[in-house]
Amino acid sequence: MRAQFRTRIRLVLAFIVLVTVFIIIRLYFVQIVDGQEYAQKADRQFSSGGSGLFDRGSIYFTRKDGTLISAATIQTGFLVAINPQILQNTESAYSAINAIASSSISHDAFLIAAAKKSQIYIEVAHHLSDSDGQALSALRIPGIQVLREQWRYYPGSVLASQSIGIVSYGFGDVLAGQTGLEASYDGVLSRSGDSLYKNFFTELFSNVGNLLVSPKDAREGDIVTTIEPEVQTRLESDIAKVNEKYVSKESGGIIMDPATGAIIAIANFPSYDSNVLQFVDPTVLGNPLVEHVHEFGSIMKPITMTSALDAGVITPETTYNDTGCITVNNATICNWDLKPRGVIPMKQVIVQSLNTGAAWIATQLGQDKFREYFTKIFGQKTGIDIKNESSALLGNLSTTQQVNFDNMSFGQGISVTPIQMIRALGAIANGGVMVEPHLVSTVRLNSGIERSVDWNEKIPVFSPTAVRETTEMMTAVVDEKLEGGKAIIPTMSVAAKTGTAQLTDGHGGYYKDRFFHSFVGFFPSYNPKFIILLYTNDPHGVQYASETLDSTFLDLVHFLIDYYAVPPDRGVTTASTGSG
Amino acid sequence: MHNFHFQIQYSPTAICSGIIAVLVITYIGLIAVIMSYATLTIEFSQSVRNDESAVAALEGQYLSMISQITNTNYAEDEYAVPIAKIFVSAKSTTALR
Numbered sequence: 317m318r319a320q321f322r323t324r325i326r327l328v329l330a331f332i333v334l335v336t337v338f339i340i341i342r343l344y345f346v347q348i349v350d351g352q353e354y355a356q357k358a359d360r361q362f363s364s365g366g367s368g369l370f371d372r373g374s375i376y377f378t379r380k381d382g383t384l385i386s387a388a389t390i391q392t393g394f395l396v397a398i399n400p401q402i403l404q405n406t407e408s409a410y411s412a413i414n415a416i417a418s419s420s421i422s423h424d425a426f427l428i429a430a431a432k433k434s435q436i437y438i439e440v441a442h443h444l445s446d447s448d449g450q451a452l453s454a455l456r457i458p459g460i461q462v463l464r465e466q467w468r469y470y471p472g473s474v475l476a477s478q479s480i481g482i483v484s485y486g487f488g489d490v491l492a493g494q495t496g497l498e499a500s501y502d503g504v505l506s507r508s509g510d511s512l513y514k515n516f517f518t519e520l521f522s523n524v525g526n527l528l529v530s531p532k533d534a535r536e537g538d539i540v541t542t543i544e545p546e547v548q549t550r551l552e553s554d555i556a557k558v559n560e561k562y563v564s565k566e567s568g569g570i571i572m573d574p575a576t577g578a579i580i581a582i583a584n585f586p587s588y589d590s591n592v593l594q595f596v597d598p599t600v601l602g603n604p605l606v607e608h609v610h611e612f613g614s615i616m617k618p619i620t621m622t623s624a625l626d627a628g629v630i631t632p633e634t635t636y637n638d639t640g641c642i643t644v645n646n647a648t649i650c651n652w653d654l655k656p657r658g659v660i661p662m663k664q665v666i667v668q669s670l671n672t673g674a675a676w677i678a679t680q681l682g683q684d685k686f687r688e689y690f691t692k693i694f695g696q697k698t699g700i701d702i703k704n705e706s707s708a709l710l711g712n713l714s715t716t717q718q719v720n721f722d723n724m725s726f727g728q729g730i731s732v733t734p735i736q737m738i739r740a741l742g743a744i745a746n747g748g749v750m751v752e753p754h755l756v757s758t759v760r761l762n763s764g765i766e767r768s769v770d771w772n773e774k775i776p777v778f779s780p781t782a783v784r785e786t787t788e789m790m791t792a793v794v795d796e797k798l799e800g801g802k803a804i805i806p807t808m809s810v811a812a813k814t815g816t817a818q819l820t821d822g823h824g825g826y827y828k829d830r831f832f833h834s835f836v837g838f839f840p841s842y843n844p845k846f847i848i849l850l851y852t853n854d855p856h857g858v859q860y861a862s863e864t865l866d867s868t869f870l871d872l873v874h875f876l877i878d879y880y881a882v883p884p885d886r887g888v889t890t891a892s893t894g895s896g
Numbered sequence: 897m898h899n900f901h902f903q904i905q906y907s908p909t910a911i912c913s914g915i916i917a918v919l920v921i922t923y924i925g926l927i928a929v930i931m932s933y934a935t936l937t938i939e940f941s942q943s944v945r946n947d948e949s950a951v952a953a954l955e956g957q958y959l960s961m962i963s964q965i966t967n968t969n970y971a972e973d974e975y976a977v978p979i980a981k982i983f984v985s986a987k988s989t990t991a992l993r
Contacts, residue, residue, distance in 0.1 A: 321909075471952050471959055473960075
C-alpha cells in the first residue's frame with residue numbers, strides 16, 4: 317500500500333516537473349527565439365500596434381518669459397498598408413483609402429502595389445490623423461492594415477530649420493539626426509528602442525540593476541535651446557526681405573547675448589521646411605552661418621582698432637595723415653570714396669570707415685602683434701554645438717608682406733565664419749572677453765534631472781579700456797553717420813559698424829562690381845544685452861552695406877527694445893520725486 | 897461531556913492536488929493582472945502621445961500666427977506710414993515698474 321502510494325506521488329511529481337520544463341522551454345522559444353517575429357505579427361494584426369514605433373526626444377525654443385515651445389517633437393497617427401495576397405477588390409479598397417487620405421498615393425501606384433501578389437506588406441499611405449486612422453480601421457476591409465506610426469514633426473516648419481536640423485536614415489535602417497542640433501545631440505534625443513512588448517521572461521533574470529538606476533534615463537532626454545521663437549521669426553522675416561529685395565545669393569543674421577554667448581536667433585536665407593524634405597536642395601541642409609567662410613570687410617576694423625588700442629601703440633587721440641590712397645608692396649589701397657581726409661584722429665577711421673586708416677593702424681601694430689591678436693581671436697573654432705563648423709582661412713597671417721596685413725585690417729584677405737565673427741566682435745561688447753556661442757542651455761533627462769550645459773569658457777583678448785574706447789567710436793557711427801545722423805535713438809546708445817567687401821573672383825583677384833555686405837551692432841553700447849550680425853552675399857544694384865542692411869538692423873534694434881522692454885541708458889530726464 | 901475532535905483525513909495526494917490548484921489559479925491570476933497592467937500601460941502611453949501630438953499641433957498654430965503677424969504688410973492693409981518718428985525722452989521710473 318505504502319509503496320503504491322510512493323509510486324503515485326513520484327508520478328505526480330514527475331508530471332509536474334515535466335510540465336514545468338515544457339512551459340519554460342516553450343516560454344524560451346516564444347519570448348526569446350521567436351519574440352521579434354511574434355511582436356511584428358501582433359503589430360500587423362491590430363491597429364493599435366506598438367512595437368518598433370519611432371520615438372525621439374523633443375527640442376524646445378525658449379520664449380522670453382521662460383515658456384518652452386516645441387521646435388521638434390513626435391507626431392502620432394496611422395499608416396495604411398496592404399496585403400496584396402488578401403486584397404480582393406482593389407478599386408473599392410483604393411476608393412476607401414483615397415476618401416480618407418486623398419493625397420497619400422496615386423491611383424496607378426496603388427494598382428501597381430496591389431498587383432505584387434508575392435508580397436504581403438506594402439505601405440501605401442502615411443501620416444493619417446487619429447480620427448482618419450480609426451475611421452479606416454473601422455471599415456475592416458480585408459487586406460488593408462491600419463497601423464499606428466510616429467514621426468518627427470517640427471511645429472515651426474521653416475523656423476530655425478538649419479539650426480534645429482533634420483532626422484533621416486543615414487547608414488543602415490536607423491533614423492538618426494543628420495544635421496544641426498538633431499545631429500549634435502543625437503545621443504540625448506535618440507531612444508534605445510524600448511518596445512511596448514516587454515519580454516517578461518528575460519526581465520525576470522536580467523537587468524535587475526536597471527530597476528534601481530536606469531542608465532538610459534540618465535542619458536536620454538530633451539534639449540532646451542536659447543532660441544526665442546518671436547525674435548527668430550522676426551530675424552528670418554527681415555533676412556528674407558533683404559534677400560528678395562536685392563536678389564542676393566544668400567543672406568544671414570545672428571542675434572546673441574554677448575555676455576553669455578546664448579544665441580537668441582540665427583537665420584539664413586534660403587532655408588527649408590523641415591516637415592517637407594522631398595524637394596529640398598541638399599546644399600541648404602547645413603548651417604551656412606557655421607560652415608561657410610566669408611571676407612567680411614570693414615566690420616573687421618573695430619577688431620584692428622581694439623587690438624592696437626590694447627597693445628598701446630595708439631590712443632583715441634592719435635592722429636594720422638589720410639592721403640586717400642597708399643601704395644604698399646606695389647599694391648594700391650584706397651578709401652571707399654578715394655578722397656583724402658588730411659590729419660584726423662582714430663575715431664574717424666571707424667566713423668568714416670577709412671581703409672587707409674586701418675592699414676596705418678596695422679602698420680603701427682606690427683606684423684607679430686597683428687598675427688598674435690588675430691590668431692588668438694580667429695585661430696580656433698568657436699565650439700558652437702552645431703556640427704561641421706569650419707575654420708577660418710588665415711593663410712595671409714603666415715606671410716610677411718605688409719600689404720596682406722593692411723588688407724586684413726579692413727577685412728579683406730581673411731575669411732571667417734559668421735559665428736566666429738560675432739564671437740570676435742562680441743568681445744568688444746563684453747569687456748574684452750570672448751565667450752562660447754551656443755544654442756542649447758539645458759538638457760532635461762528622462763530621470764527628471766535638468767542638466768545645464770556648461771558654456772563657461774571665456775577667453776580674455778582685450779582690456780576693458782580698449783574695448784570701451786572702440787565702443788565710443790562705434791556708437792558715434794550710429795549717432796553721427798548712419799542715415800545721416802537720423803538713426804540716433806535719444807534714449808538708447810547703439811554701437812554699430814558697416815562692412816562692404818569685394819567678392820573674390822576665384823582667380824586670385826576681386827570683382828570690382830560684386831560685394832559682400834555686413835553689419836554689426838550692439839546695444840546698449842556700454843552694457844550690451846544684444847549683439848546683432850547681418851550679412852547679404854552678392855546683392856544686386858547696390859554697393860554699400862549702409863544701403864542694404866541699415867534699415868534691417870535698426871528695425872531689429874527697435875523690435876528688441878520694445879519686445880524685451882530694454883530700459884533706456886541715456887536721455888532720461890530725472891523727475892523730482894516728492895510726497896503728494 | 898463529549899470531547900469534540902475534528903479528525904480530517906489529509907492524504908498527501910489531496911494536499912499536493914490542492915497546492916497545485918492554488919498555484920494554477922495564482923498563475924492564471926498573475927497572468928491576468930500582468931496582461932491588464934500591460935494593456936493599461938499601453939493605453940496610457942498612447943494617450944500621452946496623442947495629447948503631446950495635440951499640443952504640438954497647437955504649438956504649430958501658435959508659431960504660424962507669430963509668422964503671420966510678423967509678415968503682415970501694414971501698408972497693404974491700408975495703414976498709413978507715420979509722417980515722422982519722434983523719440984520722447986523717458987522719465988525715470990520707480991522700482992515698481
